[in-house]
Amino acid sequence: MTKAIDWEAAINTRRSVRSYEMRPVEEKTMSDLTDFVNSGMNLPFQHNVKVRFFKATPGSRLYTVKMAPPDNVAFMANTDIKSISAAGFVGEMVILYATALGLATCWYGHYTMAELERLMPHLGEAGKQPQPKWGYGSGTVPGERAICITPLGYWEKGGIRLMDRMTGAFISYKRKPLGELLEGGVKEADLPQDIAYAIDLARKAPSAANSQHWRFTVSPDFKTISVAMPVGYKHLKWEHPDVDIGICACHFWLGLGLKSVGCKVSLNEEQGRVVWRFETDR
Numbered sequence: 001m002t003k004a005i006d007w008e009a010a011i012n013t014r015r016s017v018r019s020y021e022m023r024p025v026e027e028k029t030m031s032d033l034t035d036f037v038n039s040g041m042n043l044p045f046q047h048n049v050k051v052r053f054f055k056a057t058p059g060s061r062l063y064t065v066k067m068a069p070p071d072n073v074a075f076m077a078n079t080d081i082k083s084i085s086a087a088g089f090v091g092e093m094v095i096l097y098a099t100a101l102g103l104a105t106c107w108y109g110h111y112t113m114a115e116l117e118r119l120m121p122h123l124g125e126a127g128k129q130p131q132p133k134w135g136y137g138s139g140t141v142p143g144e145r146a147i148c149i150t151p152l153g154y155w156e157k158g159g160i161r162l163m164d165r166m167t168g169a170f171i172s173y174k175r176k177p178l179g180e181l182l183e184g185g186v187k188e189a190d191l192p193q194d195i196a197y198a199i200d201l202a203r204k205a206p207s208a209a210n211s212q213h214w215r216f217t218v219s220p221d222f223k224t225i226s227v228a229m230p231v232g233y234k235h236l237k238w239e240h241p242d243v244d245i246g247i248c249a250c251h252f253w254l255g256l257g258l259k260s261v262g263c264k265v266s267l268n269e270e271q272g273r274v275v276w277r278f279e280t281d282r
């Protein structure tokens, strides 16, 4: 039995933390988190995402300018867009669970590839080829990669650095209003309360550079909801925006569950991006 957590509180309290105390995660907390991961997390779709815990050595510059704490986790998957989107969903389940256990985290797509390979060898033969400096690169590459990684630890409050202050003030907490995120004709005022609630939790999802490129399409009978980015969407700096869509889909699914709305979940590649579809039993 894994420990039950308050998912809504986890969504509302999670923030990207970029300064950590240099101490490992407490043993009991780590065992609760690994139990949750090993339980399979009761996910509503098939996937091949692997959650790999790894240690960083003192002073490791895995994360751009910051020091890595001792404990970290990588979300590993193939690099086609469906797999990376599934990595977003699975990774966010882990991140929210860790948040509920009192841990600080931050999604990183731009980790130092050479340093990750040193700490957690995973490239095998592919590692003999030249590798990108940040993250696993762009497009689809052969085999499984670390799609994103996150530190796992305790927020070093005194050590807050410029990047945290800047993202806190200008980027982090701001989210688009729900009404701006609806496509396909259904208006915010028409939404049943349970669907509005789930979309509200979904819009609070983290996204690279806080770009919030998710859009929701609700069928006129309110039974089917899909989450995807606009066709042709591109971000200047973030090569894998379907990861963020998986993260958003995770929040939406948790929101439906909290309102006891059952659903069938599918993810498909449509017009060059991943579409998550929730066929509800409401």
Ligand SMILES: Cc1cc2nc3c(=O)[nH]c(=O)nc-3n(C[C@H](O)[C@H](O)[C@H](O)COP(=O)(O)O)c2cc1C
Binding pocket: 014, 015, 016, 017, 018, 106, 107, 108, 109, 110, 111, 148, 167, 171, 172, 173, 205, 206, 207, 208, 209, 210, 243, 244, 247
């Ligand atoms: C897929 C993904 C990749 C991210 N990559 C980075 C990164 O490489 N470096 C970084 O400092 N923050 C990264 N972030 C954190 C975002 O900047 C952050 O989630 C966003 O600004 C919203 O802030 P919040 O997480 O505090 O709500 C990433 C977030 C996501 C979802």
